Amino acid sequence: MQTNVLEYLENIIGKVPDKIAYADDTNEVTFKEVYNNSRAIGTYLYKMGHYKEPIMVFMGKHPSTIITFYGVIYAGCFYVPIDEEMPRHRIELIFENVKPRAVICDHKTVKVMETFDYKGNVYLYDEIIKTSPNEKVLNLVREKQIDTDPIYIVFTSGSTGIPKGVVACHRSVIDYIDNLTAVLKIDENAIFGNQTPLYVDACLKELYSTLKFGATTYIIPKHLFMFPLKLVEFMNEKKINTICWVVSALTIISSFGTFEKAVPKYLKTVAFGSEVFPIKQFKLWRKYLPDARFINLYGPTECTGMSCYYEVDRDFELDEAIPIGRPFKNTDIILLNEEDKPAKEGEVGEICIRGTSLTLGYYNNFEKTSEVFVQNPLNNSYPELIYRTGDLGKYNERGELVFVSRKDNQIKHMGHRIELGEIETVANMHPEIKSACCIFDDVSKKIILYYVGDISEADVATYMKDKLPRYMIPNLTKKLDRMPLTANGKIDRVLLKSLNK
Amino acid sequence: MEKVIEILKSLHPDVDFENCTTLIDDKIIDSFDIVTLISELSDEFDVNIPVEEIVPENFNSAKAIYELIKRLQEDE
Secondary structure: OOOOOHHHHHHHOOOOOOOEEEEOOOOEEEHHHHHHHHHHHHHHHHHOOOOOOEEEEEEOOOHHHHHHHHHHHHOOOEEEEEEOOOOHHHHHHHHHHHOOOEEEEOOOHHHHHHOOOOOOEEEEHHHHOOOOOOHHHHHHHHHHOOOOOEEEEEEEOOOOOOOEEEEEEHHHHHHHHHHHHHHHOOOOOOEEEEOOOOOOHHHHHHHHHHHHHOOEEEEOOHHHHHOHHHHHHHHHHOOOOEEEEEHHHHHHHHOOOHHHOOOOOOOOEEEEEOOOOOHHHHHHHHHHOOOOEEEEEEOOHHHOOOOEEEEOOOOOOOOOOOOOEEEOOOEEEEEEOOOOOEOOOOOOEEEEEEEOOOOOEEOOOHHHHHHHEEEOOOOOOOOOEEEEEEEEEEEOOOOOEEEEEEOOOEEEEOOEEEEHHHHHHHHHHOOOEEEEEEEEEOOOOEEEEEEEEOOOHHHHHHHHHHHOOHHHOOOEEEEOOOOOEOOOOOEOHHHHHHHOO | OHHHHHHHHHHOOOOOOOOOOOOOOOOOOOHHHHHHHHHHHHHHHOOOOOHHHOOHHHHOOHHHHHHHHHHHHHHO
């Protein structure tokens, strides 16, 4: 039985050593390079005394970053990816939570790292890959390792203003990748076009599927997602046949009439998720790629990646939503109503997930972990955890699971999961802001921040950019003379939402 | 030209759009901004911006955007 994700790499290295594993527009690495360099990093880290601890990976979005992830796992440690574009404040919060003894940087980020008040070790990628891999060290690490040991921490938005670090282990990633690749029908001929950032769980789909099958992943340069024709040209040049993108990236192509000029003609598998796909846009994709398979994926970071899938097998009306379908093999969904009883047919309930795919919880945060990783209320005989997603869903008449709404103020924007409360907390931290409320306009898909205080909209915008990642910055910032309140004295969100109409 | 700057300012009130000529190169506007920008420009100036015009050169400055709009209006 496979107990380590690196076995994927070790199984494939003899078969396709010289094939390109990962590439972007300027660099490419073969499986042999991935193998040698990650084992070099593993050896180096272990010899420097790092073992069973978090290692920060603060690098740009390129193939060497992926190699570094595997290197960290070779050392028996777990990687914590940090994006070069993350604002200082967020990076500092993550450092506070993780307290890493070491950070791995590239040439560009090592200069940024120098500006932080950080006392631990800073290692440079180009230097540490010069280490010669030590078989004995790597075997020692492997012998002691079990499949419930963690391999990464990724951070997700937290409503109190502090991001939460989700810790996942070998077992849940293996379970996820085996079942995901079966649904997507991945084989050695897959050529992935990666869109999602390396610091979220979404990229597991390309990273580990590529290792498992000896496929190839091209990291698509981020700026191409502004220029649809150039994006399609890149996809055709690299013969990309499989994509797992957020819906907003797909609609950037379909909404500007791109298909009339160019079609990503090699595409065979289009997986999408994280957001509702507007049917009008979806129909365009299907019209121009009639032979491709379209698969809706659904799942929270807390359950490793995706938990449910639906392969589109029929037409949808403009006001219909594409179902999230059914759980992957070895994952179970239970819908719980407000009494924590199974929802009846057609009744709305909270989507709760059961299975090996559950991650280990939030790093250094037992309190938040125990709020959502809870004892299955349908079982009072032995310990059994389920994850409460906070998403409400129901079964349609065909027996397919359909997403209905959120229980709280969490939203999905440009594929990112965001707690509006986190944006409000940051706004309220500013000394001149007396009150702040953030809403999401579902029609225009804009995050709107309303505030009261003696500060200009431009200064608020500058301040927010300094504190929050790009995708969380309000698209509109509006100053109010006073905050509308409900009879109970709470901020009137409903009224604020109607202001933008 | 003022209208273009006004639309840009609604996206990023803190940026000096009168003088900035590296909106794309310096990642000041991102893919979400492009989507909003194109829909608002199309509405405001009643033009259709074809996909082949959605290239970095046409969006690097307020002036470049304005020139694009002018050119499209003349073509119609």
